[in-house]
Amino acid sequence: MKRLLGVALGILTAIGGFVDIGDLVTNSVVGARFGMGLAWVVVIGIIGICAFAHMSGRVAAVSGRATFEIIRERLGARAAGANLLASFFINLMTVTAEVGGIALTLQLASSITYLAWIPVAAFFVWLVVWRVKFKILENVTGLLGLCLVAFAVALFQLGPNWLDLAGQALNPTVPGNESPWTYWYYAVALFGAAMTPYEVFFFSSGAIEEKWGPKDVAQSRINVLVGFPLGGLLSLAIAACAAVVLMPQGITVSSLSQVVLPVAEAGGKIGLIVVLVGILAATFGAALETTLSSGYTLAQYFGWTWGKRHRPAEAARFHVSMIATLLVGIAILATGVDPVMVTELSVVFSAVALPLTYVPILVVANDPQYMGDAVNGRFLNGLGTIYLVIILAAAIAAIPLMVITGAGA
Amino acid sequence: MNENGKAPAGKVLDAILHLLDRQIKDTEGLVVSVVDDLEISLPDDGRTLDADAEAPMLTNLLMGPTLATRLFGGQPPPERMMRIPWSDVARVGTVLELRNRAEGLPVRWVEHWLRDHVIARIPGGRHDPE
Numbered sequence: 001m002k003r004l005l006g007v008a009l010g011i012l013t014a015i016g017g018f019v020d021i022g023d024l025v026t027n028s029v030v031g032a033r034f035g036m037g038l039a040w041v042v043v044i045g046i047i048g049i050c051a052f053a054h055m056s057g058r059v060a061a062v063s064g065r066a067t068f069e070i071i072r073e074r075l076g077a078r079a080a081g082a083n084l085l086a087s088f089f090i091n092l093m094t095v096t097a098e099v100g101g102i103a104l105t106l107q108l109a110s111s112i113t114y115l116a117w118i119p120v121a122a123f124f125v126w127l128v129v130w131r132v133k134f135k136i137l138e139n140v141t142g143l144l145g146l147c148l149v150a151f152a153v154a155l156f157q158l159g160p161n162w163l164d165l166a167g168q169a170l171n172p173t174v175p176g177n178e179s180p181w182t183y184w185y186y187a188v189a190l191f192g193a194a195m196t197p198y199e200v201f202f203f204s205s206g207a208i209e210e211k212w213g214p215k216d217v218a219q220s221r222i223n224v225l226v227g228f229p230l231g232g233l234l235s236l237a238i239a240a241c242a243a244v245v246l247m248p249q250g251i252t253v254s255s256l257s258q259v260v261l262p263v264a265e266a267g268g269k270i271g272l273i274v275v276l277v278g279i280l281a282a283t284f285g286a287a288l289e290t291t292l293s294s295g296y297t298l299a300q301y302f303g304w305t306w307g308k309r310h311r312p313a314e315a316a317r318f319h320v321s322m323i324a325t326l327l328v329g330i331a332i333l334a335t336g337v338d339p340v341m342v343t344e345l346s347v348v349f350s351a352v353a354l355p356l357t358y359v360p361i362l363v364v365a366n367d368p369q370y371m372g373d374a375v376n377g378r379f380l381n382g383l384g385t386i387y388l389v390i391i392l393a394a395a396i397a398a399i400p401l402m403v404i405t406g407a408g409a
Numbered sequence: 410m411n412e413n414g415k416a417p418a419g420k421v422l423d424a425i426l427h428l429l430d431r432q433i434k435d436t437e438g439l440v441v442s443v444v445d446d447l448e449i450s451l452p453d454d455g456r457t458l459d460a461d462a463e464a465p466m467l468t469n470l471l472m473g474p475t476l477a478t479r480l481f482g483g484q485p486p487p488e489r490m491m492r493i494p495w496s497d498v499a500r501v502g503t504v505l506e507l508r509n510r511a512e513g514l515p516v517r518w519v520e521h522w523l524r525d526h527v528i529a530r531i532p533g534g535r536h537d538p539e
Contacts, residue, residue: 077430370503
């Protein structure tokens with residue numbers, strides 16, 4: 001019974017923890033502009049994140065090595081240093097976007113300007129990273145994140161033409177008023193939002209924080225294979241809500257209030273409250289994960305003691321680097337830059353950086369020196385290779401598409 | 410392989426593949442550092458070794474400032490190098506395990522400084538997470 005509860009908890013946490021500000025904004029933007037025409041990208045992204053999250057967790061559990069330690073060992077100090085610069089920069093953008101997302105949600109709930117909420121949000125993120133146990137922070141934000149189901153409920157309340165939605169998803173076409181360039185630009189953005197690199201840093205470091213053994217790997221496989229796809233359904237529900245409500249009215253999404261508009265329309269005040277709790281939990285959880293990831297990547301590259309299993313005083317450089325990251329995030333947001341725009345850019349740059357994280361993981365998952373006889377099986381390697389091609393294509397295409405489309409304008 | 414065509418006794422390690430950039434852990438399993446560079450016993454004047462000269466030995470693992478010079482070239486002054494003697498290494502696996510504890514090793518002075526001057530002064534810094 002206890003084991004069953006553990007499985008249920010793990011799955012629920014994975015569902016609630018799947019969506020972050022990047023998924024929220026990108027799915028909503030895409031739904032409002034392209035309907036369900038890019039749903040296939042979400043599906044590809046989910047299969048990819050399942051494969052690689054599971055792979056990185058397994059590598060960490062078997063070899064005891066987290067992702068960035070492996071990156072440095074395999075690429076050497078120089079190439080790994082360049083990788084660190086790029087990965088850290090993109091992670092910093094994501095931290096900034098998530099903290100901005102918390103602040104925007106609090107603005108929607110309180111009508112006090114988000115600028116006032118930024119230091120509050122960053123302070124609470126730091127406080128949790130500083131004082132709260134790993135398992136608790138993961139579970140609480142994951143479970144509260146389940147409130148995002150409000151998007152799915154709203155979709156049913158809106159009573160859309162399901163055949164029409166399915167038709168858009170199964171026969172994707174570029175709408176008449178959009179160019180194929182913007183269509184592919186948003187395909188890359190959605191892919192980046194689903195497969196953000198920090199999830200891999202967080203997953204593999206978390207496996208070491210929680211001292212995973214082979215039994216935990218089996219549990220994680222269930223969490224990932226059941227939880228992530230269900231979380232991905234939430235992403236699709238967000239896009240579908242936008243497709244049903246915003247697209248016919250020609251509303252393009254440029255703020256969080258437009259993201260939640262369909263839920264407010266369908267579910268009224270209650271729906272709005274529930275969805276705001278969900279967004280708050282999702283962005284707060286992701287802010288924790290990205291802040292920790294910034295500390296993980298730096299500490300693993302430079303060989304500092306890291307992890308929430310230690311007291312802060314036992315991992316001083318790790319904690320100082322996370323405080324510094326949050327302060328930089330606050331400084332960026334304090335310039336008045338639009339957090340939604342930071343989010344949109346961060347998912348595209350995530351797509352650019354994907355190979356930097358995923359290639360070393362795939363290599364080490366096949367290295368018997370690290371993995372013994374637990375190296376990747378043929379199926380996972382086949383899947384990993386297909387995704388290598390997709391990831392490289394998305395990474396190469398991202399910047400040119402961004403230039404051609406003027407960042408999707 | 411040595412000059413007699415026999416494989417040397419014991420484990421063969423590739424310095425770049427198995428030592429450089431590996432994590433170093435102490436007896437408690439605490440991360441000490443990453444191997445940023447290696448020091449080998451070579452004649453100081455930089456002349457090439459002749460055939461009957463003594464084989465160079467791995468003497469120290471280097472940490473800290475040597476990372477910058479390894480990336481960008483040059484050499485830090487010897488007194489600035491942070492060393493762990495090779496004789497302190499107990500085992501080489503996917504990590505290098507030391508024979509002693511990390512506490513007090515000069516490599517960790519930044520860690521200690523930040524702990525004493527920043528982290529320990531913030532409330533809760535010395536407590537376990539709850």
